[in-house]
Amino acid sequence: DLTTDRTALLAFRSAVGGRTFIWNTSTTSPCNWAGIQCENNRVTVLRLPASALSGTLPMNTISNLTRLRTLSLRLNRLSGPLPYDISKCVELRNVYIQGNFFSGPVTFLSGLHSLVRLNLADNNFSGNIPSAFNNLTRLRTLLVQKNQFSGSLPELKFPNLEQFNVSFNKLNESIPRSLGAMPVSAFIGNSLCGKPLNVCPGNNMTEPAIATAGIEVGNSSNKKKKLSGGAIAGIAIGSIAVFFILLSILFVLCRAKSGKKMKSFDVQTIKKQETEVTEEKQIEKPENEGVSNGNSVATQAVLSSGDENWVENGAKKLVFFGDYNKTFDVEDLLRASAVVLGKGTFGTAYKAVLEIGTIVAVKRLRDVTISERECKEKIEIVGAMNHENLVPLRAYYFSKEEKLLVFDYMPMGSLSALLHGSKGSGRTPLNWEIRSSIALGIASGIEYLHSQVPNISHGNIKSSNVLLTKSYEARVSDFGLANLVGPPSSPTRVAGYRAPEVTDPRKVSQKADVYSFGVLLLELLTGKAPTHALLNEEGVDLPRWAQSVVREEWPSEVFDIELLRYQTAEEEMVQLLQLAIDCTAQYPDNRPSMTEITKQIEELRRSTSHDKHEHSDLTNATE
Numbered sequence: 001d002l003t004t005d006r007t008a009l010l011a012f013r014s015a016v017g018g019r020t021f022i023w024n025t026s027t028t029s030p031c032n033w034a035g036i037q038c039e040n041n042r043v044t045v046l047r048l049p050a051s052a053l054s055g056t057l058p059m060n061t062i063s064n065l066t067r068l069r070t071l072s073l074r075l076n077r078l079s080g081p082l083p084y085d086i087s088k089c090v091e092l093r094n095v096y097i098q099g100n101f102f103s104g105p106v107t108f109l110s111g112l113h114s115l116v117r118l119n120l121a122d123n124n125f126s127g128n129i130p131s132a133f134n135n136l137t138r139l140r141t142l143l144v145q146k147n148q149f150s151g152s153l154p155e156l157k158f159p160n161l162e163q164f165n166v167s168f169n170k171l172n173e174s175i176p177r178s179l180g181a182m183p184v185s186a187f188i189g190n191s192l193c194g195k196p197l198n199v200c201p202g203n204n205m206t207e208p209a210i211a212t213a214g215i216e217v218g219n220s221s222n223k224k225k226k227l228s229g230g231a232i233a234g235i236a237i238g239s240i241a242v243f244f245i246l247l248s249i250l251f252v253l254c255r256a257k258s259g260k261k262m263k264s265f266d267v268q269t270i271k272k273q274e275t276e277v278t279e280e281k282q283i284e285k286p287e288n289e290g291v292s293n294g295n296s297v298a299t300q301a302v303l304s305s306g307d308e309n310w311v312e313n314g315a316k317k318l319v320f321f322g323d324y325n326k327t328f329d330v331e332d333l334l335r336a337s338a339v340v341l342g343k344g345t346f347g348t349a350y351k352a353v354l355e356i357g358t359i360v361a362v363k364r365l366r367d368v369t370i371s372e373r374e375c376k377e378k379i380e381i382v383g384a385m386n387h388e389n390l391v392p393l394r395a396y397y398f399s400k401e402e403k404l405l406v407f408d409y410m411p412m413g414s415l416s417a418l419l420h421g422s423k424g425s426g427r428t429p430l431n432w433e434i435r436s437s438i439a440l441g442i443a444s445g446i447e448y449l450h451s452q453v454p455n456i457s458h459g460n461i462k463s464s465n466v467l468l469t470k471s472y473e474a475r476v477s478d479f480g481l482a483n484l485v486g487p488p489s490s491p492t493r494v495a496g497y498r499a500p501e502v503t504d505p506r507k508v509s510q511k512a513d514v515y516s517f518g519v520l521l522l523e524l525l526t527g528k529a530p531t532h533a534l535l536n537e538e539g540v541d542l543p544r545w546a547q548s549v550v551r552e553e554w555p556s557e558v559f560d561i562e563l564l565r566y567q568t569a570e571e572e573m574v575q576l577l578q579l580a581i582d583c584t585a586q587y588p589d590n591r592p593s594m595t596e597i598t599k600q601i602e603e604l605r606r607s608t609s610h611d612k613h614e615h616s617d618l619t620n621a622t623e
């Protein structure tokens with residue numbers, strides 16, 4: 001059983017992924033394929049995605065799999081009629097066979113009452129879209145675009161339908177009322193008419209609409225024809241007037257703003273900025289304490305430490321690392337205007353804008369419990385780290401009263417804010433390509449860390465410690481700081497990322513980092529924030545939830561709704577999900593190393609981009 005036998009599943013995956021899989025028509029049981037061992041023929045998931053399978057399938061094999069729940073043959077080169085024998089697999093919930101050359105009518109669905117997802121897109125299926133689809137009352141996805149289906153669309157009523165697409169077929173006549181609420185894109189490339197496309201001939205004087213890719217343009221130009229000259233002139237004058245009003249408002253605003261800029265130390269502006277940042281951060285870190293007033297880093301320090309000698313302490317020097325451009329000293333830093341970014345386990349982080357224009361992130365460590373020498377040694381180790389996926393520590397300042405760390409400022413903020421920040425505020429959802437490259441970046445950063453000093457670990461891997469550059473490259477932050485300060489007084493968000501064997505947050509291992517990384521992967525895939533019972537927050541224990549869903553059902557149930565549109569990447573997502581589950585194994589020894597993880601992510605990204613190319617080449621060739 002591939003869903004419970006991990007070894008068999010891994011063997012099967014690597015065989016298929018590595019393209020060494022040979023379809024042997026003489027074998028009748030998939031348990032014999034690629035050396036897989038299984039008992040009682042109880043295969044529930046059969047996935048042969050994006051591999052080099054071609055020709056027709058020996059379908060008697062599949063029809064033997066009467067416990068099959070998922071059949072995925074996407075992006076192969078299979079052809080011929082899809083044998084109706086799968087109608088014996090009455091437990092089938094998911095059928096993904098898009099991107100092949102299957103042809104002939106669809107006659108294999110009648111008994112599949114459990115079907116939830118049906119994706120037949122990008123094939124050569126023909127004939128009518130059967131009204132027998134209506135028996136599939138649990139259907140949530142019906143994708144049959146880019147086939148040769150003809151005739152009229154039957155009245156289809158699916159109470160739970162979420163995704164529907166019949167575009168680019170040879171369908172004609174009117175769209176049934178039950179489908180009128182679907183988007184235009186679901187119907188284009190046919191000769192259909194009626195809502196949401198143009199009105200059908202006979203219903204009014206407009207011409208029958210030929211649904212083409214340019215349907216929306218066609219529609220609007222038709223409508224425009226009906227507008228009188230006066231109306232058009234009115235609209236044009238109105239638009240110009242609105243444009244000029246907006247322009248004037250913009251001009252006034254710009255002038256007002258530049259007026260403020262002249263007084264570079266306008267406290268109100270800083271305060272306002274800070275409030276905005278604070279609000280933003282509070283979404284991410286509700287446990288943040290109230291942040292202090294906007295002001296310079298120095299003033300912040302004096303305010304909170306009550307240290308009258310702060311400026312004298314400033315006589316000490318900033319210690320820079322590597323060949324970083326030493327264009328500022330500690331006085332510049334202390335004079336810089338500062339905005340609180342957030343309060344973390346080790347202290348408060350500020351964004352500091354230096355007078356010379358450089359922007360840096362400054363972390364004020366609090367509760368440093370170790371000796372100065374030891375502390376400096378540890379900071380020196382952090383400063384020596386040099387990897388494109390780590391936030392570089394540029395300098396530090398150490399005095400009895402103040403310990404400051406100066407990092408590069410990461411303009412896009414944290415992954416946590418991007419994934420869970422308020423969705424209505426113009427936040428662009430992270431697409432799949434970015435998410436998988438972030439996953440790879442984080443893995444590479446941690447792998448580098450683990451390779452630098454024997455047994456070194458990060459100890460605090462979580463999405464708020466992954467910062468992003470303008471081009472969304474991931475940079476891991478907060479490494480090497482775990483041993484500088486005392487334990488947090490209250491449970492923090494890190495609890496949801498903590499491996500079960502970790503009882504003292506300061507005693508972590510590389511395998512505990514792997515666990516936290518696994519949770520982070522799950523967060524990227526599901527869009528859900530991990531939480532812990534201790535925090536009494538709403539949320540999910542991500543590893544347990546993901547494992548249970550994968551055991552029970554098909555993993556696509558788990559993915560972030562924002563990822564559902566990337567159907568061609570589902571295979572990659574499933575593989576990453578599997579990796580996340582491996583990383584969050586209960587026993588540390590069962591977790592892969594960061595080196596293995598990085599390799600796997602690189603491979604799965606490479607193989608899918610290769611498959612995409614191969615498949616689009618193939619599609620182009622056949623078109």
Ligand SMILES: Nc1ncnc2c1ncn2[C@@H]1O[C@H](COP(=O)(O)OP(=O)(O)OP(=O)(O)O)[C@@H](O)[C@H]1O
Nearest residue numbers: 341342343344345346349361407408409410414464
């Ligand atoms: N170099 C940086 N560039 C931009 N923003 C940063 C930088 N470093 C930290 N931040 C932001 O400042 C906030 C506080 O960061 P900090 O690392 O102090 O705490 P945390 O990551 O929230 O919690 P913890 O200390 O437990 O890791 C976070 O929201 C983070 O996104």
